[in-house]
Amino acid sequence: MQMQPALLLPEITTFIGGLVVLLGGSFLPRDRQWIARALAALALLGAAGTAAFAMAGPAQTAFSGTFAVDVATGAARVITALTTLLILGVASGEIAGSARESDTYALLLFAATGVMVLAGTTDLLVLIVGFLLASIPLYGIVGLRGGRSGAEAAVKTYLMGALSGIVLMLGVTLLYALTGATDYAGLEEGLSVAPDAAVGAGVLCVLVGLLFKAGGVPVHFWVPDAAQGAGVTAATFLTTVPKVGALVAMYRLMAVSSAGNESWLVVVAVLATASMVLGNLAAFWQRDPRRLLGWSTVSQVGFLLVPVAAAGRSDLALPSLLFYLAAYALTNVAAFAVTATFPDRRELDDYRGLVSARPGLALALLVALLGLVGTPPTAVFVGKLATATAAWDGGHAWLALMVMINSLLSLFYYLRWFGPALARSGERDRQIPRTGEVATWPAVTAVVAATASVGLGVGAGLLWSALADSLLL
Amino acid sequence: MLSLIIFLPLVVAAVVAAVPSLGAAAARWVWVAVSVVELVLVGVLWAGYEDPGSNGLAFEEQVPWIPGVGSSYHVGVDGLSLPLVAMTSVVFLACAVYALRDRERPRAHTALFLFLQSVSLGVFLAADLIVFFVFFDLSIVGMYFVIAGWGHGDPARSALKFFLYTFLGSLALLLGFIGLYVASDPHTFDIRELVAATPLEDDPVAGGFVLAAILLGLAVKTPTVPFHTWLPPAHTDAPATGSAVLAGVLLKMGTYGFVRIAMPILPEAWRAWAWVIVAVGIVSVLYGAFVALAQTNLKRMIAYTSVNHMGYIILALGAVGLLVDDTAQARSVAVTGAVVQMVSHGLITAALFLLAGVMYNRAGTYDMGSYGGLATPAPRYATLFAVAAFASLGLPGLSGFIAEFQIFAGSIAVAPVTAIALPGILVTAALFLLALQRVFTGPTQGQSSGFADLRGRELWSVGPLLALSLLIGVVPQVLLGVIEPASAALITLVGK
Numbered sequence: 007m008q009m010q011p012a013l014l015l016p017e018i019t020t021f022i023g024g025l026v027v028l029l030g031g032s033f034l035p036r037d038r039q040w041i042a043r044a045l046a047a048l049a050l051l052g053a054a055g056t057a058a059f060a061m062a063g064p065a066q067t068a069f070s071g072t073f074a075v076d077v078a079t080g081a082a083r084v085i086t087a088l089t090t091l092l093i094l095g096v097a098s099g100e101i102a103g104s105a106r107e108s109d110t111y112a113l114l115l116f117a118a119t120g121v122m123v124l125a126g127t128t129d130l131l132v133l134i135v136g137f138l139l140a141s142i143p144l145y146g147i148v149g150l151r152g153g154r155s156g157a158e159a160a161v162k163t164y165l166m167g168a169l170s171g172i173v174l175m176l177g178v179t180l181l182y183a184l185t186g187a188t189d190y191a192g193l194e195e196g197l198s199v200a201p202d203a204a205v206g207a208g209v210l211c212v213l214v215g216l217l218f219k220a221g222g223v224p225v226h227f228w229v230p231d232a233a234q235g236a237g238v239t240a241a242t243f244l245t246t247v248p249k250v251g252a253l254v255a256m257y258r259l260m261a262v263s264s265a266g267n268e269s270w271l272v273v274v275a276v277l278a279t280a281s282m283v284l285g286n287l288a289a290f291w292q293r294d295p296r297r298l299l300g301w302s303t304v305s306q307v308g309f310l311l312v313p314v315a316a317a318g319r320s321d322l323a324l325p326s327l328l329f330y331l332a333a334y335a336l337t338n339v340a341a342f343a344v345t346a347t348f349p350d351r352r353e354l355d356d357y358r359g360l361v362s363a364r365p366g367l368a369l370a371l372l373v374a375l376l377g378l379v380g381t382p383p384t385a386v387f388v389g390k391l392a393t394a395t396a397a398w399d400g401g402h403a404w405l406a407l408m409v410m411i412n413s414l415l416s417l418f419y420y421l422r423w424f425g426p427a428l429a430r431s432g433e434r435d436r437q438i439p440r441t442g443e444v445a446t447w448p449a450v451t452a453v454v455a456a457t458a459s460v461g462l463g464v465g466a467g468l469l470w471s472a473l474a475d476s477l478l479l
Numbered sequence: 480m481l482s483l484i485i486f487l488p489l490v491v492a493a494v495v496a497a498v499p500s501l502g503a504a505a506a507r508w509v510w511v512a513v514s515v516v517e518l519v520l521v522g523v524l525w526a527g528y529e530d531p532g533s534n535g536l537a538f539e540e541q542v543p544w545i546p547g548v549g550s551s552y553h554v555g556v557d558g559l560s561l562p563l564v565a566m567t568s569v570v571f572l573a574c575a576v577y578a579l580r581d582r583e584r585p586r587a588h589t590a591l592f593l594f595l596q597s598v599s600l601g602v603f604l605a606a607d608l609i610v611f612f613v614f615f616d617l618s619i620v621g622m623y624f625v626i627a628g629w630g631h632g633d634p635a636r637s638a639l640k641f642f643l644y645t646f647l648g649s650l651a652l653l654l655g656f657i658g659l660y661v662a663s664d665p666h667t668f669d670i671r672e673l674v675a676a677t678p679l680e681d682d683p684v685a686g687g688f689v690l691a692a693i694l695l696g697l698a699v700k701t702p703t704v705p706f707h708t709w710l711p712p713a714h715t716d717a718p719a720t721g722s723a724v725l726a727g728v729l730l731k732m733g734t735y736g737f738v739r740i741a742m743p744i745l746p747e748a749w750r751a752w753a754w755v756i757v758a759v760g761i762v763s764v765l766y767g768a769f770v771a772l773a774q775t776n777l778k779r780m781i782a783y784t785s786v787n788h789m790g791y792i793i794l795a796l797g798a799v800g801l802l803v804d805d806t807a808q809a810r811s812v813a814v815t816g817a818v819v820q821m822v823s824h825g826l827i828t829a830a831l832f833l834l835a836g837v838m839y840n841r842a843g844t845y846d847m848g849s850y851g852g853l854a855t856p857a858p859r860y861a862t863l864f865a866v867a868a869f870a871s872l873g874l875p876g877l878s879g880f881i882a883e884f885q886i887f888a889g890s891i892a893v894a895p896v897t898a899i900a901l902p903g904i905l906v907t908a909a910l911f912l913l914a915l916q917r918v919f920t921g922p923t924q925g926q927s928s929g930f931a932d933l934r935g936r937e938l939w940s941v942g943p944l945l946a947l948s949l950l951i952g953v954v955p956q957v958l959l960g961v962i963e964p965a966s967a968a969l970i971t972l973v974g975k
Contacts (some may be wrong), residue, residue: 322547322548325547376620381616381617381620382616387613391548391609392548394657395657395660395661398657398658398661399661403658406654410650410651410653410654414647417642421642421643425627425639428627429627429628466544466545467544467545467546467547470547470548471546473547
């Protein structure tokens with residue numbers, strides 16, 4: 007039992023990267039802020055590299071067993087770092103040269119660090135640290151872009167976040183009181199003898215806190231508002247990256263609490279269903295593409311919770327969760343990046359005629375939206391297939407049915423977006439220019455992310471073999 | 480070899496889509512060229528084909544894909560798929576020739592149809608459930624864009640309805656596949672391994688549910704009553720080539736799924752539910768025929784006859800599940816008839832839809848009442864249409880007769896009650912004769928005046944389809960020789 011800080015190299019790299027960007031950014035002139043962006047990208051690449059290197063090694067624990075460095079943590083770290091890297095591409099279109107540019111990068115890096123901590127923790131107290139570290143920078147990012155809707159989004163996010171944080175801590179307190187332990191190994195031992203009702207309250211409170219981070223029902227109200235009101239950089243980040251940490255953390259918690267009591271898996275299954283259905287129904291008639299994506303992300307949390315409901319019951323559960331997270335992150339970033347290319351087009355109909363003006367971008371949008379539906383051969387298809395299989399294998403055949411029904415429901419609103427985008431443009435429509443107006447970096451990001459999501463789907467076997475033995479410590 | 484056949488159109492499609500400087504004429508000719516190459520390749524395949532035996536596949540290729548979930552890229556061909564592969568290449572070549580006149584965005588059109596050709600061939604050659612599903616699902620996406628992008632009338636709405644309905648079907652199918660995977664031990668998506676293992680054989684309840692999911696998925700695609708409602712609007716608003724591919728090729732994916740997946744993997748459940756399937760078949764046959772009879776829109780009429788014709792296939796396959804003593808021979812005949820019907824319907828309906836497209840091109844309407852005496856200004860058109868109509872209603876000497884004769888000979892021997900579907904043939908005969916009479920006979924009037932007769936390209940696209948139908952009708956042995964061993968093998972799998 008020792009500290010072994012070297013095992014936390016990816017987190018440390020990201021965090022120090024954030025500090026350097028924050029301090030260095032204040033000395034950089036406005037037109038040289040790209041240096042801060044490059045530094046941030048370098049830090050993220052370093053984190054991804056060290057994390058991938060650590061994945062090749064044996065699973066270990068750090069800091070007296072409170073942080074697990076296993077395949078699950080490794081995958082979460084790599085996904086977090088690379089997704090944040092892509093989001094820098096989205097940001098280059100929106101905030102390049104703006105007053106708060108380097109501050110935003112610093113906040114992104116801090117939040118990413120928090121997400122990585124969340125994913126790896128095996129101790130409730132460290133879980134709180136990760137939660138706060140992932141949340142507090144987020145409030146700042148959401149609020150950075152001014153305007154009324156931005157302020158509303160920030161306040162809403164902050165209030166929901168503060169409330170869920172308190173509920174999370176209440177849950178931790180309860181569990182500690184019941185078992186006398188905060189580390190998961192101790193919890194697993196203590197929970198089996200503690201009274202059911204009290205355990206239920208405790209675990210549920212912790213779950214609620216994590217659901218806020220993931221943006222799932224019942225603490226999802228901030229997601230669509232933030233996705234619509236905040237800047238596109240913030241919207242992309244907050245609908246994508248925190249999920250990685252929150253869901254892996256939920257998986258670890260469920261693996262512990264369901265060991266003696268299977269009913270927890272049913273609770274998660276119900277939460278998953280609620281998230282899928284509610285997110286889908288609310289997205290149906292949205293007219294703003296970003297708000298539509300905001301609701302779609304609520305439903306995606308439901309899909310992501312499906313393998314969590316099979317935690318410990320199916321060999322497929324953990325690899326399918328990690329695979330789905332990677333697939334979702336790529337696909338969602340691609341969709342948001344397309345909205346970032348036309349920042350002032352905030353109606354679905356504004357995309358009419360995209361295919362003839364910008365065929366590459368239209369194709370990226372098509373891949374992203376069909377990907378979110380789960381059409382092969384995109385990566386999310388493999389994710390959905392594997393998660394549904396895991397749920398059935400884990401004893402919830404009805405949950406697999408729910409996955410299919412909700413995929414069908416989601417198709418309807420995604421079609422409402424790419425229908426116009428791929429239609430011929432009419433006389434009265436706002437024409438999409440062939441050049442200019444379109445921000446270059448987000449367009450490149452969209453194409454890269456969409457291509458990667460197809461590539462990941464076709465080459466799923468490679469990643470899968472890396473995840474297949476992802477045993478938790 | 481098989482991978483080359485599947486992916487050659489896809490690669491060319493990507494090239495066509497990526498090279499903006501490709502001219503319109505070049506794009507159209509690229510499509511024709513690729514289709515010809517495909518047909519030649521399939522011809523080579525046919526020439527080198529030898530029956531692989533029960534639960535075997537010829538020209539197999541297998542590459543690991545996602546070993547974690549027991550799925551591999553596995554393709555192969557047997558007597559049930561080879562005729563459909565050949566039919567698919569023929570229909571696509573006919574569409575390519577037909578589209579040589581099209582002026583609307585030919586580059587995108589070519590790319591999209593080459594994509595569709597790839598996924599269609601992929602479905603028929605897949606030997607892994609996930610590979611099957613991937614191509615199955617992509618065919619929906621491709622057809623959505625064909626209808627939405629090149630359709631007329633209210634294409635956006637029809638395309639949406641088509642997408643939602645068939646996507647529902649494909650998801651049900653996926654659910655069924657997952658059920659098979661979970662039930663098999665060791666877990667696998669490989670069709671051959673599943674056929675050998677027949678999971679769920681001892682579990683009638685779970686087997687029933689899984690079969691129901693798979694049947695639902697395939698029934699929507701086929702389509703049978705009551706899941707056919709997406710078909711008429713999709714057909715009416717689709718372009719001629721789109722309708723030809725949709726009816727000729729895509730509908731077969733549903734019925735092909737029955738013989739490839741549902742029957743051999745879930746024989747127990749198939750036998751248990753055979754009567755339900757027979758009933759659905761009978762209803763589809765009669766309902767499709769009678770509703771078609773009531774249509775005034777020519778394209779809708781052809782669309783409803785598809786419901787009727789696919790009903791025959793369902794009827795035959797359902798009858799196969801009825802285990803009556805000493806009927807193995809008859810049931811084998813029924814399966815053979817069903818497969819011949821898939822090929823025959825593909826050729827004939829594609830021809831009919833292309834001919835309907837000619838009509839729309841010239842006069843802008845499908846309403847049969849606005850024509851009259853069309854035989855006088857357009858004798859070649861009238862002749863080809865008449866041949867197609869007679870082929871479709873099952874006149875001896877044409878492929879439809881071979882198919883329907885075998886279907887009924889086989890089914891009635893197993894279950895005499897299936898004879899109540901026989902009037903379906905009568906009604907189809909009546910409706911086609913009625914249509915011929917309304918459009919082609921009598922004094923020339925309405926839209927018929929000034930109707931230009933078929934030109935070379937139209938003739939060269941429709942003609943070969945009907946010639947093939949005639950060829951099958953006259954010398955069916957060529958086709959039957961390939962199908963019959965596979966039917967017999969299927970019968971042994973479903974049960975003596």
